[in-house]
Amino acid sequence: MALPLMPKATAVWLVENTSLSFEQIAAFCGMHSLEVQAIADGEVAVGMVGLDPVANGQLTKAEIARCEKNEDLRLKLLVVDLPQVAARSKGPRYTPITKRGDKPDAVAWLLKNHPELSDAQTCRLIGTTKPTIAAVRDRTHWNAANIKPRNPVMLGLCTQRELEEALALGIRRGGTPLPPQEQEEGYGEERDDEQPWSQREDAR
Structure with a gap:
């Protein structure tokens, strides 16, 4: 079944802005109802900014209203008549030249938060x-003075789904995630008052 763009962020928005049941939101976003309940209880996706599926053309207000009246109904994703995106083959990811300078910032954000x-x-x-990861971690990168941790999703270097899948795989392989309260809120937008990576004492 087709899923909405950034399912977890969409679930956050639906929890906060509709009276849909946990089961309805879970079915639409491809999640378990208990995970949706955890979002509502503030135990999961803490600080995550919700993604409005109406604004991005994946749902209509009428469809939400229809399902709010009957918990047995399921939301129907609007199908946009666009060509399917070809699956990316294994191998190095191509990054446009204009975004290559953002990679050290993304590395710093991942090292700090995940x-x-x-x-x-x-x-x-x-x-x-x-070598780039090692240089950012050790703060020996040639541009270390200007590196600021920024979320790779917001930089366009990966999708939210790819990030979530990588995090889940890392945990399954024995990685230890940071407690939610120690992670940056939201999507890691750059802040004017944020120190460069090379000056942060808590840099990893």
């Missing part, structure tokens, strides 16, 4: 190299 990821996973996720 230690459960291995270097190999980070390489595959955003198309970087192990």
Whole structure:
């Protein structure tokens, strides 16, 4: 079944802005109802910004209203008549030249917020190299003074789904995630008052 763009962020929005049941939201977003309930209880996706499926053309207000009246109904994803995106083959990820300078920022964000990821996973996720990861981690990168941790999803280096799948795999392989309260809120947008990576004492 086709899923909406960024399912977890969509679930956050539906929890916060509709009276749909957990089961309805879970079915639409491809999640378990208990995970949706955990979002509502503030135990999962803490600080995540919800993604409006109406604004991005994946649902209509009428469809939401229809399902709010009957918990047995299921939301129907609007199908856009566009060509299917070809699945990315294994191998190095191509990154446009304009975005290549953002990779060290993405590496810094992943090192800071998701230690459960291995270097190999980070390489595959955003198309970087192990020497670059090591240089950012050790703060020996040539541009270390200007590196600021930024979420690779917001930088366009990977999708939210790819990030979530990589994190789940890292945990299954024995990686230890940070407690939610220690992770950056939201999607890691750059802040004017944020120190460069080379000056952060808590850099990993």
